[in-house]
Each structure stands twice: as C-alpha cells, then as structure tokens.
Amino acid sequence: MYSGLEHKLRKGLHSKRFVKDLILLDSTDSTNNHGLSLKEKKEGMVILARKQIGGRGRDGRLWHSVEDKSIAMSIIIDYPKSNDSITFVPLLSANAIVDTLDFFGLNSKIKWPNDVLINSKKVSGVLCESSFIKNYSNFIIVGIGINVNLNSEDFIKDGIDYVIKPTSLKMETSKNFSLEDIATTLLNNFSKWIFEYKTNNYDNILKFWKNNWFDEGKQVSVIKNGKLITGTAKDINLQGHLVLQMEDGLEVINSGELKI
Ligand code: BTN
Numbered sequence: 001m002y003s004g005l006e007h008k009l010r011k012g013l014h015s016k017r018f019v020k021d022l023i024l025l026d027s028t029d030s031t032n033n034h035g036l037s038l039k040e041k042k043e044g045m046v047i048l049a050r051k052q053i054g055g056r057g058r059d060g061r062l063w064h065s066v067e068d069k070s071i072a073m074s075i076i077i078d079y080p081k082s083n084d085s086i087t088f089v090p091l092l093s094a095n096a097i098v099d100t101l102d103f104f105g106l107n108s109k110i111k112w113p114n115d116v117l118i119n120s121k122k123v124s125g126v127l128c129e130s131s132f133i134k135n136y137s138n139f140i141i142v143g144i145g146i147n148v149n150l151n152s153e154d155f156i157k158d159g160i161d162y163v164i165k166p167t168s169l170k171m172e173t174s175k176n177f178s179l180e181d182i183a184t185t186l187l188n189n190f191s192k193w194i195f196e197y198k199t200n201n202y203d204n205i206l207k208f209w210k211n212n213w214f215d216e217g218k219q220v221s222v223i224k225n226g227k228l229i230t231g232t233a234k235d236i237n238l239q240g241h242l243v244l245q246m247e248d249g250l251e252v253i254n255s256g257e258l259k260i
Contacts, residue, residue, distance in 0.1 A: 001050050001068060001179060008184040015184070018191035020044030027067075029054035031074040032143040036131050038076075041139050045076040048183060055145060058127055063145050064158040069168075071146035071182055075190060079130060079137040086140075087240035087254075088202055090114040091209045092193040093126045093142050098212050099189040104177065106169065109214035112233070112242050116146075117214055121167035123147050144186065149176050202238070210236060220244070222253050 002024050009015045009022070020042060028034050031047040033054070038045070052072035055063035065072045080086055094114040101108045101116070101123070108118050116124035124146040130137040147168035155166050169177050196204050210216075215233040222229055222244070231244030231251055242253040 002048060002183065003180075005048075005180050005183055008180070009187055012184065012188035012191070014191035014195060015188040018044050018194060019046055019187055021046065023047045025049040027051040027053065028072075030056050030143075031072050032056060032127060032129055032141050035074040035076055035141040035143075036129065041076050041131065043076060043078045043139070046187060047074045047076075048072070056127060056143075057125055057145075061163075062160055063125065063127070064155070064160055065145060066150050066154050068179065069147075069149040069154065071144065071148055071179060071186065073145075073183065073186070074141050074143045075187075077140050077142060077194060079139055084239065085197070085200075085202065087113075088197055088205055089140055089142065090126055090128050091236075091240050092197050092205050093128070093144060093190065095205060095208050095212075096186060096189040096193045097124050097126070097144065097146065098208075099192075100182065100186045101169075103185050103189075104169070104182070106172065108212070110209060110212050111164070111214045112220075112236070113240075115164065117164070118167055118169075118172050120165075120214075122162070122164040123167050123169065123172070142190075144190075146182065146186070147171075148179055148182060202240075206236060206238070206240065224251075224253055 006022055009019050028049045031049050034047050049072045051067040052065040055065045057063040090113045094110045097116045098108050108116050111117055114126040115122050127143040129141045131139045149170045150168035218233055220233050231246040234245040235243040237243050244251045
C-alpha cells in the first residue's frame with residue numbers, strides 16, 4: 001500500500017527536508033496515540049496507518065477510518081517557542097489539505113479552524129495534541145484524517161452521529177484515488193506550510209487560509225465558555241482567532257466549536 005512512499009518523499013521538493021522518519025503501521029488504535037506514546041520523538045516523524053480502529057476527533061468525538069480507504073496520519077513537530085503562534089498550526093495543516101485536494105482537481109473550503117469541506121460536506125479533519133515532559137509541552141502531534149475511497153455505506157455502517165455531513169473524494173468524483181499519492185502530496189504540502197510557519201510567514205498562512213474560508217459572512221454558532229453564541233463570521237485576526245460580528249459589537253473566539 002505505502003511501499004513506494006519513502007522513495008516518492010525523497011523526491012518531493014519540501015518533504016525531503018522535513019520528513020525524517022516514516023512509521024508505517026498495518027493497524028493501530030490511533031496514529032495520534034502511537035505518536036504520543038513514542039519514547040523518542042523528533043520533529044519530522046510521520047506515522048501512517050492502513051487501518052485505524054480507535055481514531056479520535058476533536059472534542060472527544062470518534063473519527064471513523066476504513067482500512068485502505070482512508071488517510072490516517074500523524075506528523076510530529078517541535079512545540080513552538082512562543083505560545084502565540086500555536087494557533088497557526090491547525091490553520092497551516094488545513095492549508096496543506098486544501099493544497100493537496102486542489103492538486104487532485106478538487107475544490108475544498110475550510111471551516112474554522114480546520115475542518116475541510118467539499119460541497120459543504122466534511123472530507124477531512126485535523127486533531128492537534130501536545131505531548132508533555134514534566135508539565136512542559138515539547139511536541140505537537142498533528143493528526144490528519146482524509147476520507148478517500150469510502151462509499152456512503154461506509155458512513156452509514158459506522159453509526160456515528162455526524163455534526164457535519166461526511167463525504168469522501170470517491171463520493172464526490174466517482175473515482176478511486178491512490179492513498180500513496182495523496183499521502184505523498186499531503187506531506188510535501190505540509191512540509192511547505194511548516195516552512196512558512198518556521199520562517200514566521202504567518203501572513204502567507206492566513207492569506208491562503210482566508211482565500212479558502214467556508215464560513216465567511218455566514219451565521220455561525222460557537223460554544224464559548226460553555227455558552228452558545230451566534231454571530232456572523234467576519235474575520236480571522238492576526239493571531240488566527242475567529243472574529244464574530246454580534247449585534248452589540250465584535251466577539252473574538254480563541255477556540256471553540258463551530259456548529260452549523
Ligand atoms: C476532527 O475533525 O474531529 C479531527 C479528526 C482527526 C482524525 C485523525 S486520523 C489520524 C489521527 N489519529 C487520530 O486518532 N485522529 C487523527
């Protein structure tokens with residue numbers, strides 16, 4: 001399945017510099033769990049599984065992957081020196097996914113902060129988690145799931161109550177895609193965006209992100225401090241936070257849950 005990946009990555013313009021170690025698993029509960037549990041972590045390690053049976057999504061939700069039909073990948077990066085820039089990690093990850101889908105001829109949009117949608121349905125999601133040593137974060141594990149060759153029955157069978165209707169590349173195009181080619185392109189694009197991040201090109205990250213923003217101008221509901229608030233998605237500020245236009249002014253959302 002992923003036998004040619006290493007060779008292809010070495011040829012990739014960006015990935016040959018960033019990807020240091022490729023861990024290919026036949027089966028795992030979650031590639032993020034695998035990454036978190038590694039004793040010797042280092043930036044540029046990538047964990048990729050053919051089968052993921054306990055995939056985790058954001059806010060404690062389940063993430064459903066199907067053997068040899070889904071991308072289940074985790075990428076380890078150093079924890080940023082400044083906490084302020086950490087918001088950009090989910091944003092740049094979404095950029096890498098949008099770039100990748102675009103390469104395969106698919107137009108996608110980003111729902112804040114990092115759900116990737118095709119025709120308003122969710123095709124990919126990102127779960128970023130920190131690993132700690134003695135209460136200090138030392139690495140971020142960026143977990144990326146992409147629904148590639150799944151059929152609608154694959155989603156019906158899984159019994160998950162989806163917040164956003166799911167889709168796959170196959171369902172949108174009636175075509176099958178090579179997981180290896182998608183993984184290669186994704187890692188090359190991720191490496192490109194992480195380079196922008198490391199060189200403090202936050203403007204570039206934000207510009208691309210905003211150009212592909214799904215929610216802009218739409219009514220969105222967010223849970224902030226346990227309270228549901230609704231406003232119009234107006235902007236993403238320079239810190240990567242969502243700015244909502246409320247009846248009585250602007251509200252900045254640092255983290256939270258966008259509901260449709
Ligand atoms: C979300 O949209 O809620 C995030 C989904 C993230 C899923 C990926 S699949 C690879 C990695 N391993 C996991 O357990 N989760 C992430």
